[in-house]
Amino acid sequence: MLEPLRQGLPPLDPAAVSDAASCALPARYEAVGDARRFTRGTLDQWDLSERFDDVCLVVSELVTNALRHALPANAPRLPGQDPPVRLHLMRWTERLVCAVRDPSEESPVTRETDDFSAESGRGLFLVDSFSDGWGWHPMAGGLGGKVVWALFRLQRAGACPHPAD
Template sequence: MKTAPPAHSGPPGPRRLATPESEHAAPRSAVLRLVGAERGCAEARDFVRRTLNGWELDHCGPDALTVVTELLANAVLHAAPHSAARPSADPGIWLRLSVRRPAHLVCAVTDPSDRPPVYPHTSDPFDEHGRGLRIIDSLSEHWGWTRRHPLGKTVWAMLPTAGDA
């Protein structure tokens, strides 16, 4: 039978924040560098599936896969070609998945372009291009982008992790 630790007397010392995860729980942030458009996107989808499975967030898979696919497609189509004009720019595209405030999964793609994402103002649902950010907007609670220093940006989307959301 375990006994309770002795009560602490005197001034309070540094406090450790309690987390719901055990020491052996899977990390709550995972990163993948993508190289090559087609192979990289397939690798990214597998990475998302494996990561969410390890975090027991499989129920977030369909929305997360769609959001990640759209974020990567935008990076490959719009950002990567512009970085080729700057040889000093890192042409890599990075995918990060992380759990924030236990109720949210953040899907983020970092690319070497300084150009902000452009939300289309078209209302034609049959347009071949320009639907990616609309899809991300409809599946996520929030999305946005952050400029990176000295070059690049990160476009992110926050998805709910609650099973009924």
């Protein structure tokens, strides 16, 4: 189930992006709340409020993973330095992609767990469960780090939620 590690973004035409928004997140756990508020405001602005619960859960997990696993514990933070984590939300007509960029070169690691009451270790399981697909890829060019993304399918305006039998 948790196989889509190390694949690029799904085939989406960048020229067809309807909307895009991003925010920089500082290296502190309060940034998860900032990411949730940013996601709420962006989805409200895009008339996608009905998708907030699933998207917010996935954004929270991706940002938490970036803060917990992608940042060196004792790395010095220089004043004026760019925040190390960035959240991107991109909307196409029928898709929404949430992407979190972090400075680590390490691939996301899934943990098999039977203890679903555990406080940690199930983030990528939740991402896989609540999104329509996810993956990651290293940053291109001279940029270091990686992007972990999750895709959500959107209904077209005026489309029937359930096709006729």
